[in-house]
Amino acid sequence: MPDTYKITIKKFDPSVDIEPTMVTYEVPDDPEFAPMTALKALHHINRFEEPVGYDYNCRRGTCGRCAMMIDGVPKLACLFPLTGSHTFEPLNGFPVIRDLVVNKKEAYAKFVGSNHSVKILEPEGALQPLEYDFWKDVIYPLNACRECMSCYASCQALHNFNRVGTFAGPGALQQIYLRHVDGQDKMNRIEQAAFAGLFECVQCGNCSQVCPSGISCTENIKEMMDKAEAQGLKPVSDKRTAYFPML
Ligand code: SF4
Ligand code: SF4
Ligand code: FES
Known part of the structure; x- marks a missing residue:
């Protein structure tokens, strides 16, 4: 390790x-x-x-609040080990x-917008318990989102294709996907994802790469795209035009 770090x-x-x-x-x-x-x-x-x-x-590494761009990539500062010279x-x-403090209010609103993360039960009161292994292997890892907003900071659809106004973003789509795979939720989450701008995603892969919770964001979105297409929910005019990996 060096004696000093250049930050x-x-x-x-x-x-x-x-x-x-x-x-x-x-x-x-x-x-x-x-x-x-980086945090120290x-x-x-x-x-x-x-x-x-x-x-x-x-x-x-649990609250997500210290997320920032370190050497051009979204990282959690408290988990990032210094090696030499770095840019924050x-x-x-x-x-x-x-400085490094940003306003995340609008993106947070997308997480909870339109009941993205709220479980809808139907008929009311008919809640069936989830099988433990399913909860442990599928629901719990998806529920580990730290709301760090790293996926929003790396999203090509938002930054290269300016889909800010029409796309709820990768984090919001993970909330919808979580409810989609949740056997207790009775809402058509694929339709909800389509209305949240599912097809604005250009499948760049960045959200999966930067997610500190290891959520397969890009793959989950692709699964919902395929299901939406099968339900006839794909827009006639597909605006996805290119693939630009950032990382
Ligand atoms: S895969 Fe889609 S949602 Fe994820 S960062 Fe790329 S464009 Fe955004
Ligand atoms: S999905 Fe991952 S990158 Fe996006 S806010 Fe949640 S923890 Fe952060
Ligand atoms: S301080 Fe909480 S994730 Fe870094």
């Missing part, structure tokens, strides 16, 4: 700055706190150099509140 941060306070500036800091390694993570480097800079805006809570930037595509 470059994109700093921006929209209330006073006209444009962002890239500021580089030297952060000493501290074997006492090994492994040295931010604590050091904030304490010994100058104030920097960043968000975190759990410090162990706010999550791609979100309005910056200050």
